[in-house]
Amino acid sequence: MLKQNLQQKLLQKLSPQQIQFIKLLQVPTVSLDTRIKEELEENPALEDLSLTNMTEPEEQYPDRDPDEDYSSGNEESNDFDEFNIDDYLQEDNVNEYGSRYDQNGDDEEERKEMPIAIQSSFFENLQAQLDLLPLADKDFRIGQQIIGSLDDDGYLRRPIMSLTDDLAFSQNVMAEDEEVEEMLKVIQSFDPPGVGARTLQECLLIQLRRKDTGDPITTKAILVVEHYLDEFTRKHYDKLEKSLNMNSIELRGVINEILKLNPKPGDSNEVNTKQHQVIPDFHISNNDGVLILTLNSKNAPELRVSRSYQEMFEHYDKASQRDKKMKEAVQFVKQKLDSAKWFIDAIKQRQQTLLKTMNAIMQYQYEFFLTGDEKNLRPMILKDIADRIGMDISTVSRVANSKYVQTEFGTFLLKSFFSEAIQTESGEEVSNKEVKKILEEHIGGEDKRHPLADEKLTEILKEQGYNIARRTVAKYREQMNIPVARLRKEL
Template identity: 50%
Template sequence: MQGLSLKISQQQRLSPQQIQFVKLLQIPTAELAARIEEELEENPALEEGVEIRDSDEFDEKERETVEDLEREELEIGDYLQDDYAGYKMAGDSYDSHEESKERPMATVASAEEYLLMQIGFVLKDEREEMIAHQLIGSLEEDGYLRRNIESIVNDLAFTQGFNTDFVEVENVLKKIQALDPAGIGARDLQECLSIQLHRRESDHPTCLLAIRLIDEYFDEFSKKHFVQLQQKLGIDESELKKAINLIKRLNPKPGGAEGGNLAPYLQPDFVVTNQHGKLDIKLNGKNAPELRVSKSFQEMLQTYDQGNKQQKEIKEAVTFIKHKLDAASWFIQAIQQRQGTLLKTMHSIVAQQYDFFLTGDDSSLKPMKMKEIAALIEMDVSTVSRVVSAKSVQTDFGIYPLKYFFSEGITHESGEDVSTREVKNILRDIIEQEPAHEPYPDETLELLLAEKGFVVKRRTVAKYREQLGIPVARLRKKL
């Protein structure tokens, strides 16, 4: 029997401004300048300008949620303020009078070391670890993998007695291609550029067009058949030019042009330095431009306000200008909110791991979960996850991904909570000192850890060993 029924339900949806903030929050510093440049090109009401106020001063208005920034129908007078917030990105971390020599230098010396530092966060088992090491070792100095996958499969079989197949190796390669810098592990220029464009996760028309040029029309693009491309894609010259300019900003050699040195691409998001026993935390915004809402656009709106508002042309012009002014203001406020959220999160991480940032000693790291930081900053754990994702911090001891500071904990027999990272370091030390002709099985490692006060089950020992990339005892045996 059919009938009608009425159902009321509540659904929470993100506003366009919230979505913009979430996307900006995920962007690492190395990509932020390009995102700002893209917005500057699209919105004439947004412009580069001199700093109006210190960008480190986030007042309560700037800390409002983006949802609260949404506007209804506004009067023209609301747009004619003289104190639109300017925004100077560089002021977040670098004083123009500071000497660059005081900046700690990165200790990551090569592309291979940097990739190996990241890879442990994305692999699931020992098999993937062995494949990843083989793939990373096969990368050329510019970051490309030019050795075909079938050859990698054969290399593993003949040199390590490790049997795998095309699908398994390609799956691990995809995980390597998800690491930083974007484009690493690509097999040719087309794949390198495609990875970088897809990494942007942007639905902007220029970005979508650039993706089509690389993924679907790379041959025509590389041969500069621009008229043919305009006809096939149904676009005009200005649209094509914007897409090409975006592609030109991509990095064709993600591994570095000389010696595989990744130093030019290791742009940390934070800088933490020890200033006479006190930790100084700064947000890196060195390469991003200053931003402000265009005064000329506000004056243009004022001019229209003096005209006949009933005329269709004037009404449409006013609507257009309002839209652009809103978009510019929202973008600046979203950037400001991003900076405030990043700093707030980093301060909490440093507070929890203060001893490590003072000494650089891994054994001083404490167990820490994202939900603990979320509780401290009074935000959702998903926000912390976005802040941590693909971000890094430069310390006096080198550059570390933010994920490095998060780990589970176990209880020492003394009752003290210890980070699993410290347990792994002790486990590594034990294995390094084991007899070469008779390596310790996991059962023995369990007993040796217990002697040091760490009660860990055998299966947990095996898990830690796999995460360290250490094979089972029979594969560690040497003559």
């Protein structure tokens, strides 16, 4: 049975401006330029002053009340008569928009992008080697199919039978499994060594056999990989010495020979500098014991309203007749002006939020930024910073997860400064980063022939006043990507 009823609900919804700000806040500096370029392409009412020759004072929107309704939907025709050019055009000092904390200004060096060397990709390199071989058309197409079926790490993980089916259905090439196998051996002779392997064992063997010139170390390394790979992986060196009738010195040479090999040959050619480039969002300098925080100038682009759109408004204001087409044109202009204003406000709010959050983190971790010693990191959670700056925890999380700060001791992700508290025997609360640092020091200084087990590390920490359980030690060790004692063993 259907019923109708009235009810009142109190809902909290994000406005389009808030959504835009949230999206901009989590964009790292390295991607901010791209995001601004996208907005410039979509909105002709927005201009980048760095790309415009300025010959007179530029104009920009005044700040708006964040509680004001910016709706730009369908409005009554008499609303157009209420437009005021002065609401959109005001004399403004462009430099005020930049980061006032950045003493360096817009340094020309900062505007230059890092050049990227032009190089062929991994698959292009393999294709080039295939092109040089005197092959029949059928073999060439089989080789192309094999190369196209390789994973990014250089392995062939598709069965030969599947490749044969692919050739028949997609290229109308009727090939036998043996023919595909023969062409796979040809591909495996290409550079980088190990490419086209179907397993790790095959990958290592391809590389060792290519190096084998009668050297006894290489010969024994082939024997280990071919018949004792499991014992080698598990570091059962005693079993290897007994099975191969070798002493520890000979076995160490064999192990070093295997460790020189590349387990992922495809990754060696895929080096994209742009993807791995980190641009710090903040800079912290030490001026005689006083920390100075500056925001990367790339976070403060100089944006303004387009001059041509200003002239459109002026033309409308002076027009004596305002027909329907004129009103539609002005409505379009107003919508673009509002969109440009929202974007400029979001960029400015992003800049202020970044500075406010980073300044609170710097003050909270002042001793660390002075010394660079991880043992001086205080326990800090997102709520500690959120309470200090009067913002939501989610806002602090968006800043911390994608922003970097450059210090005298290196460049750090903000997220790395947050840690849980651990209580010592004296009742003092310390950061778990301090415990991890102590663990790292003890593991780094251990006798690799007899590495420290988690139980022994727990005892060492308890002796130093850190009363934590063995499972916690294991958790911290795994977080630092340190293997168990058995796998840290060396000869």
